[in-house]
Amino acid sequence: MTDLPADPAPSTTGETAAETAVVAQAEVAIGPLVGIIVGSKSDLEILEGAENVLRDAGVPVETTVMSAHRDPELVAAYCKGARGRGLRVIIAGAGLAAALPGVAAAHTDLPVIGVPLTSRLTVAGGLDALLSIVQMPPGVPVATVGVDNAKNAGHLALRILST
Ligand code: AIR
Numbered sequence: 001m002t003d004l005p006a007d008p009a010p011s012t013t014g015e016t017a018a019e020t021a022v023v024a025q026a027e028v029a030i031g032p033l034v035g036i037i038v039g040s041k042s043d044l045e046i047l048e049g050a051e052n053v054l055r056d057a058g059v060p061v062e063t064t065v066m067s068a069h070r071d072p073e074l075v076a077a078y079c080k081g082a083r084g085r086g087l088r089v090i091i092a093g094a095g096l097a098a099a100l101p102g103v104a105a106a107h108t109d110l111p112v113i114g115v116p117l118t119s120r121l122t123v124a125g126g127l128d129a130l131l132s133i134v135q136m137p138p139g140v141p142v143a144t145v146g147v148d149n150a151k152n153a154g155h156l157a158l159r160i161l162s163t
Pocket residue numbers: 038039040041042043067068069070093094095096097098099117118119120
């Protein structure tokens with residue numbers, strides 16, 4: 001936790017520096033606890049299943065589109081900074097050669113839940129994405145839910161948050 005400043009000098013808005021620091025800490029405290037990331041805008045509708053479960057439980061959540069293949073630097077920066085911003089769990093959904101959950105787990109030690117998705121070019125009913133997500137090398141785990149089963153990712157995130 002950040003120490004409050006010793007000097008309570010009034011700011012131009014009338015708040016003391018200490019009050020400003022308290023407000024800043026409160027904003028951090030109510031920031032998102034779960035970060036949902038998806039490989040494409042075309043994945044967003046299915047991931048609403050996870051978002052709705054979390055919002056219904058009162059858990060603050062943020063959803064961002066970033067592709068492990070199209071935006072690799074963005075994915076790395078987001079996941080490296082996730083714990084520092086107060087996130088506790090990352091839910092990552094992608095289809096096809098679905099690298100996003102695994103790449104996320106490579107860049108953060110937060111729990112990562114992978115959601116394999118069907119999409120326009122899917123083969124074998126989403127088995128392509130399922131195997132891409134579940135077959136992680138030892139030491140870099142991704143907790144994988146069923147194909148298109150984003151709701152279960154939300155429920156699993158709730159259980160992780162309650163431990
Ligand atoms: N994808 C995007 N970058 C890497 C991968 N694997 C996935 C998306 C989406 C599918 O490719 O997660 O499920 C098709 O994306 P789009 O943008 O062509 O609709």
